[in-house]
Amino acid sequence: MEMEVVSSNPFKALGAAIIKGDIWTKLSLFIWGAGALGRKQYIKALLLTLIEVFAITMLIQYGTPYLQKFNTLGEVEREVTREMDPDTWEMVEIVNDYDNSQLILIYGVCSILTMVAIVLYGLLNMVRSYALQLRAKRGRHINTFWEDIKSLKEEKFYKVLLSLPVLGVVIFIIVPIVCLIFVAFTNYDQNHLTPTHLFTWVGLRNFKLLFTSLGGAFAYSFRKILTWTIIWSIFATLTTYFGGILMAQFINSPKTHGKKLWRTLLVITIAVPQFVSLLLVRYFFQDQGIVNTICRNIHLTDFLRNIGLIRSSYIPFLSSPGWAKVTIIMINIWIGIPYQMLIATGVLMNIPNDLMESARIDGANKFQIFRKITMPYLLFVTGPALLSDFVRNFNNFNVIYLLTDSVYKTTDQTMSSIRAKEVDLLVTWLFRLTQDEQNYKVASVISIIVFIICASLTVVGFSRMIAGDKEGDFQ
Amino acid sequence: MKKLLCMVMVLAMVLSLCACGDTTTTDPSKTPGESQNPSSSKEPEASKDPASLPTVTLTVWGGEGEESQAFLKAAVEAFKEANKDKANFDIKIGAESESTVKDTVLADPEAAADVFYMADDQVAALVAAGAIAEVIFETDKVIEENGGQDSGSIKAASVDGKLYAFPATASNGYFMFYNKEYFSEDDVKSFEKMVEVAAAAGKKVSFQMDSGWYLYGFFNGAGLSATLNEDGKTNSCDWNATSGTYTGVQVAESILNLVASEGFTAASDADFQTGIAEGTIIAGVNGTWNAKAAEAAWGENYAATKLPTFNVNGTDVQMSSYAGYKLVAVSNYSENTNYAMALARFLTNYDNQVMRFEMVGEGPSNVQAASSEKVLADPATAALAAQGAYATVQRIGNNFWDPSQTLGTILAQGNPDNIDLQTLLDNAVEGITAPIIE
Numbered sequence: 085m086e087m088e089v090v091s092s093n094p095f096k097a098l099g100a101a102i103i104k105g106d107i108w109t110k111l112s113l114f115i116w117g118a119g120a121l122g123r124k125q126y127i128k129a130l131l132l133t134l135i136e137v138f139a140i141t142m143l144i145q146y147g148t149p150y151l152q153k154f155n156t157l158g159e160v161e162r163e164v165t166r167e168m169d170p171d172t173w174e175m176v177e178i179v180n181d182y183d184n185s186q187l188i189l190i191y192g193v194c195s196i197l198t199m200v201a202i203v204l205y206g207l208l209n210m211v212r213s214y215a216l217q218l219r220a221k222r223g224r225h226i227n228t229f230w231e232d233i234k235s236l237k238e239e240k241f242y243k244v245l246l247s248l249p250v251l252g253v254v255i256f257i258i259v260p261i262v263c264l265i266f267v268a269f270t271n272y273d274q275n276h277l278t279p280t281h282l283f284t285w286v287g288l289r290n291f292k293l294l295f296t297s298l299g300g301a302f303a304y305s306f307r308k309i310l311t312w313t314i315i316w317s318i319f320a321t322l323t324t325y326f327g328g329i330l331m332a333q334f335i336n337s338p339k340t341h342g343k344k345l346w347r348t349l350l351v352i353t354i355a356v357p358q359f360v361s362l363l364l365v366r367y368f369f370q371d372q373g374i375v376n377t378i379c380r381n382i383h384l385t386d387f388l389r390n391i392g393l394i395r396s397s398y399i400p401f402l403s404s405p406g407w408a409k410v411t412i413i414m415i416n417i418w419i420g421i422p423y424q425m426l427i428a429t430g431v432l433m434n435i436p437n438d439l440m441e442s443a444r445i446d447g448a449n450k451f452q453i454f455r456k457i458t459m460p461y462l463l464f465v466t467g468p469a470l471l472s473d474f475v476r477n478f479n480n481f482n483v484i485y486l487l488t489d490s491v492y493k494t495t496d497q498t499m500s501s502i503r504a505k506e507v508d509l510l511v512t513w514l515f516r517l518t519q520d521e522q523n524y525k526v527a528s529v530i531s532i533i534v535f536i537i538c539a540s541l542t543v544v545g546f547s548r549m550i551a552g553d554k555e556g557d558f559q
Numbered sequence: 560m561k562k563l564l565c566m567v568m569v570l571a572m573v574l575s576l577c578a579c580g581d582t583t584t585t586d587p588s589k590t591p592g593e594s595q596n597p598s599s600s601k602e603p604e605a606s607k608d609p610a611s612l613p614t615v616t617l618t619v620w621g622g623e624g625e626e627s628q629a630f631l632k633a634a635v636e637a638f639k640e641a642n643k644d645k646a647n648f649d650i651k652i653g654a655e656s657e658s659t660v661k662d663t664v665l666a667d668p669e670a671a672a673d674v675f676y677m678a679d680d681q682v683a684a685l686v687a688a689g690a691i692a693e694v695i696f697e698t699d700k701v702i703e704e705n706g707g708q709d710s711g712s713i714k715a716a717s718v719d720g721k722l723y724a725f726p727a728t729a730s731n732g733y734f735m736f737y738n739k740e741y742f743s744e745d746d747v748k749s750f751e752k753m754v755e756v757a758a759a760a761g762k763k764v765s766f767q768m769d770s771g772w773y774l775y776g777f778f779n780g781a782g783l784s785a786t787l788n789e790d791g792k793t794n795s796c797d798w799n800a801t802s803g804t805y806t807g808v809q810v811a812e813s814i815l816n817l818v819a820s821e822g823f824t825a826a827s828d829a830d831f832q833t834g835i836a837e838g839t840i841i842a843g844v845n846g847t848w849n850a851k852a853a854e855a856a857w858g859e860n861y862a863a864t865k866l867p868t869f870n871v872n873g874t875d876v877q878m879s880s881y882a883g884y885k886l887v888a889v890s891n892y893s894e895n896t897n898y899a900m901a902l903a904r905f906l907t908n909y910d911n912q913v914m915r916f917e918m919v920g921e922g923p924s925n926v927q928a929a930s931s932e933k934v935l936a937d938p939a940t941a942a943l944a945a946q947g948a949y950a951t952v953q954r955i956g957n958n959f960w961d962p963s964q965t966l967g968t969i970l971a972q973g974n975p976d977n978i979d980l981q982t983l984l985d986n987a988v989e990g991i992t993a994p995i996i997e
Contacts, residue, residue, distance in 0.1 A: 168695045168897050173645060175695075175897035274957070275792065275995060277665060280689025280891070301993075372830045395975050493769050493968040497983070500965035501958070501990035521957075522665050 090215045098207060101214035112213040113206050119213020123220050127229040132209070139202055147195030154192035155285075157270065158183025162280045186278040189270075193263050197254075268528040274521055290529045302526065305504040305513075313478060313509045316413070320477040323417050325470055328424020329462060332432055333454070335425070347429070350422040358419060362486040365415055369401040370491055376401070402491045405506040412507065416483050431465050432458070471545040475538045479511045488512075510534050615646040615898045619906075620655035620675035622919075627676075628654060630918040631906075638905045646898060657885055664690050664890075671890045673899040674906070677724070678731055679715035679884040680772075680953050683791055686718045691888040694722040696900035701725055704909070704925050712924040714952045715884045718791065724886035725907040728915065729929065730847040730922030731883025732950055733773065734942040735867060736835075737842035739860040747862075750817060750869040750878070753842055758822030765826040765834060765843035768818065768971035771963025772881060773844060777814055779879035779951060781805040781871050785963075785991060787954040794956045796991045798966075799984035807984040809872045814970050817869065825971035846883070847921055850939035863942035865949065882950035884924055916940075962990030 091097045101109055108122025116136040117129030153159070162182035168175045219226060227235065236244055268290055270276075276283035294306045335346050353361065368375050376398045379385045388394045394407075401411045435458065443453050463470075484507060494505040503516050514530045517523040621631040631652050639648045653672060655663055661681035664671040668690040677685070685691045694701065705712045705726045712726035737747050741760055746752050750764075757764045767773045775785060778798050782805060785796040799807045817823050826834055832849060834840030835856040844866065845853075854861045866878035887903040889896060905911065912923035913931065922940040923929045934940050966987040969978070 162689065164692070164891065166692065166695050166896055168900060170697055173696075173897045173901055177896060274665070274684070274688070277668065277688040277690075279669065301990075372826070372833070396972060494965055495969045495972070497962060497965050497969075497986040497990060500961040501993055503961055519666070520662055 090211060090218065094211070097211045097214070101210045105210065105214045106217055109210060109213040109217050113210045116206065116209050119209065119216055122213070123216050123226050125226065125229065125232075128232060136202075139198070143195060143198055143202070147191065147198065150188050150191040151195050153183060153188045154196075157185040157188050157284045158282045161282055182279065183282060184279045185270075185272070185276075185283045189266055190259075190263055193266060194259060197259065197262065264528050265532060267524055268532055270525060272524040273526075274523065277522060286525075290525045293526065294529055294533075301498050301502045305499045305502055306530075308499065308506065309504060309508050309510055309513055312409070312506065316409075316480075316484075316509060317474050317477040319413050320416050320420065320480065320483075321470065321474045323413065324420030324424050325466075325473065327417055327421040328426075329428045329459075331421055331425040332428035333458075336429065336432055347425075350425060353419055353422050358482055359486055361419065362415075362483060366402065366487050366491055369411060369415075371396075371398045371400065371403055373401075375399075402488060403493065405494075405496075408488065408492055408507050412484065412487055415487060416480075419483070427466060427469065428462065431462055434465075435461050467549045468546060471542065471549065475542060478509070478538055479534065480509065481511050481515065484509050485512045485515065612644075613646050614649060615895050616649045616651075617674060617893075617895060617899055617902060618651045618653060618672040619902065620653045620660060620672040622657050622676060623654040624919070626919040627915075628652065630915050633918075634906050634911050634914065635902075637911075638902055641905070642901070645901075648898070650902070661685055668890070669892045671892065673890050673893040673895065674887060674903045675890070676727065676885055676887055679886055680955070682716060682723060682886065682888075683718060683787065683954070684957060685888065686723050687791055689891055691723050692891040692893070692896055692900075694725065694889075694900070696897070696904050698722055701904070701907075704927070706926045710926070711882050711947075711950075711952045712884045715882070716886050724888040725903050726884055726924035727887050727907045727912065728885040728921040729882070729924035730940060730943055731885055732880055732943055732946065733776075733844050733846045733883075734863055734865055734880070734939070734946045735842065735844055736849070736853045736861075736863050736939075738857045739862045740857075741841045742862075744864075747842070747864050748867055749875060750867040753867060754817055754820040754822035756822070757841055758820055760822075760841065762822065762841040763824040763826075763834065763839055764822055765824050765831050765840045765845075766817075767827060767831075767844070768814070768825040769964055769968040771960050771967060774963055774967040774970075776844075776866060776878045776880045777869065778807070778810055780866075780869070780876050780949070781810045783807060783810065785955060785959060787956050792956050792995050793993075794959055794991050796959075796988045798991075799981065799988045801981070805871045805876070808980045811970060811980045811984060813869055813871045815974060818971055818973050825967075847939045847943065850920060850937075861938065863938040865942060865945040877949055880946055880950045881953045882947060883953065885921065958993050958995075959991050962987045965990075 091100060106122070108118050112119035112122075115133060117131075117133035120126075120129035120132060160181060160183045162184075163180045164177065166175060166177045216226065269285055269287060270283045271286045271289075272278075272283040275281070293302045296303060331350070334340060335343055340346070367373055370376070376385070379399055385394070385397070385399055388399060389397075394400065400407045402408050439457055440453060443457055448456070488505065488507050492505055492507055494500045496506055499505060503521055504513050508516070510530055511534065514527045514534075517527045517530075619631060619635065621627050635650050635652060639650065642648070655672070655675065657676045657678045660675055660677045661684055664675070664685060665688055668688060671690065682691075702708055702713050702722065707713070712729050713722065716722055716724040716726050735747060737753075741762065742753065742756060746756050753764050778785065782803065783798050783800055785794060785798060787793075788795055797803075797807070798810075801807070818825070824830075824834070824840065826840060826843065828845070828849070831840060831843050831845055832852050835843070835849075835853055838856075850863070853863075866880055868875040868877050870876070887907050889899040889903050893899045907925075909925050909928050912925045912928045913933075915921055916923055916928070916934055920937075920939075922934060922937070922943060928934065929944075935944075966983065969975075969983060974980070974983070
């Protein structure tokens with residue numbers, strides 16, 4: 085009985101379908117309903133063919149105008165002529181038949197994805213028809229239409245449930261990402277803004293701009309910003325992580341009174357929306373802000389100037405590169421620790437007490453317990469969270485942008501020529517490039533790089549940390 | 560119960576089928592009408608029927624300030640009233656800062672308001688992007704009212720000799736505010752004298768050095784230029800000149816000399832306001848937008864005048880400045896360009912410029928309105944008019960701002976790393992004149 089089954093390897097299955105399929109199976113590649121028709125599933129055959137006809141008609145009708153122009157992204161620029169009568173305000177407005185590169189790109193991508201989907205479904209359909217052919221050959225029962233419907237709400241119910249989320253992923257994630265990747269290969273920037281102007285393909289030039297000496301200021305700034313982004317992510321992640329654990333330890337210690345009070349006080353920083361507290365802190369630490377006034381009044385500013393740490397009449401907390409970087413990390417510790425403390429508190433409460441007790445009986449001191457039991461346990465449980473924190477900090481737009489926007493003025497002449505600042509992360513630079521410069525081409529190259537870095541970190545990290553067989557490693 | 564479940568599932572399936580249909584058929588099917596299709600063209604509008612007035616929806620963006628919003632509201636109401644025989648207007652008013660409206664418009668030109676206020680430095684970029692429409696309504700009259708083809712406001716609103724916006728105010732430049740308690744009329748003639756007086760009093764004179772817009776006043780005053788090229792995108796700049804009456808290094812040295820004084824501070828706009836309110840700042844270069852704050856802080860001692868001279872290589876040189884204008888533009892993607900033009904024209908006519916001056920305090924660009932007694936009596940506007948002789952219309956490409964800001968920041972900090980001044984200026988000029996990477 086089990087001699088002839090459809091292989092689970094899709095390529096083998098396809099090969100078998102092509103070689104051993106009968107005429108209905110082979111035909112089902114082009115006419116989706118053919119396989120079903122051959123096994124007398126008339127309603128299914130009709131539905132499948134209708135869907136196919138519908139898909140292909142739509143593709144031809146709506147997709148082709150865009151696909152034809154996809155190789156150039158359009159050639160006709162928008163032109164408008166207007167004439168207006170000063171008394172009646174009557175106007176004659178003539179707009180030419182112009183191309184919109186952005187729409188051509190987006191709908192072109194949609195059409196291409198649709199074509200891919202149609203071809204893939206055609207192949208899948210052929211494999212399914214082959215399976216059906218085998219069933220028929222062996223004389224086994226072939227589902228009627230109603231039985232098919234029934235199966236969709238019983239053993240194949242997962243398909244029904246998954247269809248909507250999958251559709252959402254395709255429309256809201258895959259299509260935009262593919263479009264964004266394509267933009268990296270165009271010259272879409274301030275001088276090629278749609279709908280009035282056109283943009284077109286430029287190959288790898290934007291990548292060369294960032295990675296080779298061709299870019300000059302771009303390559304220089306990219307290197308500097310990438311370095312700072314990595315340093316920032318490491319510091320921001322580790323300081324808040326260990327700070328949070330220490331804080332949780334202190335508060336959890338039996339000798340601490342008023343545990344709830346301390347915890348509440350710390351959690352208040354979470355309750356206040358982050359951007360409010362960050363903007364306030366930015367005003368506190370400005371060159372003429374309140375912190376500087378206090379420092380001046382207690383003569384800290386003078387002291388620092390005397391020992392040569394600063395040269396200005398204020399402490400440049402957020403306005404000189406070195407100071408700003410330290411200040412930003414410090415402020416991040418302040419707003420980041422409460423979250424980590426909450427997580428660590430939860431985990432600490434879950435450490436089996438017998439472990440601690442037996443260690444104590446064995447004569448381990450507090451530090452040894454912390455190092456040998458608490459920390460490994462914490463690392464084991466929160467490792468994945470630590471990694472995702474790193475990725476989050478890599479893209480930590482809020483802290484950097486809200487703290488430095490309009491306060492930090494760069495003194496690096498090379499960076500300033502392309503809107504970059506020493507304290508920028510890749511993501512804030514990207515934001516400035518798109519918001520202030522409409523430099524979408526470079527921005528999408530940067531976002532591709534950010535994606536590659538974050539995705540590979542996540543994939544490598546997670547596969548190492550939570551690989552299925554590591555479960556028993558602890559203890 | 561089971562039936563209900565069945566129905567839900569059938570519904571879900573139908574939905575997913577419909578949805579499937581969507582993915583496999585590309586998105587244009589979702590957008591009804593031809594508007595999204597590149598091969599469609601707008602039909603000439605012919606919607607005039609005196610029997611039934613058309614309903615016209617327009618959006619206007621004006622400055623965020625309470626006063627300018629109040630002005631806009633009043634002016635729009637007057638427009639509706641005056642033109643109720645033309646159409647039924649439904650006009651929405653939004654707040655969008657005149658100085659950054661360009662960024663909002665360029666992010667999605669098709670979603671911009673039909674009519675919007677903007678500062679004149681953004682004209683070039685908006686025209687280059689095709690975001691604003693050429694003026695086609697009473698063009699000659701507008702030019703005449705604002706002082707003719709060669710007047711600053713018309714030049715500021717034109718690109719390649721074509722008018723792209725209606726001039727609304729002529730008071731967006733900068734000049735010197737000062738407190739008469741500390742300065743005599745002679746003192747305020749020289750920047751060096753002013754910082755000396757301020758230092759002696761333990762106070763500050765403020766000048767926003769870390770901004771290319773203000774920094775320009777020094778270099779241009781000394782005859783060094785920074786200006787837009789013919790292509791409308793790149794700049795020419797000789798701030799690093801090594802020959803001529805004054806060299807770039809000499810100008811930078813005199814700036815550093817001023818900055819080094821105890822009586823100087825490079826306060827930002829917000830810090831300037833705080834400073835005059837607290838009494839630490841007793842004079843400063845700023846614009847009409849801070850006139851009310853200065854008047855409130857100094858009362859009877861409030862005064863304003865043209866910019867002072869500064870000392871370059873032993874000679875007193877008059878500081879220059881940018882003359883600034885606010886303009887009203889019409890979106891190139893407006894559905895009702897004609898009505899938008901009419902509204903923009905109305906907002907900037909004589910009556911409304913006078914009303915704007917009274918409500919917001921911004922000086923008119925309309926020549927007749929600008930010479931009215933009320934306007935001339937205002938110290939800030941008068942100071943601006945006096946500075947007008949030394950001011951230039953702003954014609955500069957986008958690449959000017961960040962390198963000049965960085966140069967200004969370094970100078971404002973007194974060149975802490977002791978970079979060779981010629982190198983510093985060379986770098987700045989390189990950034991300002993950088994080619995646009997196509």
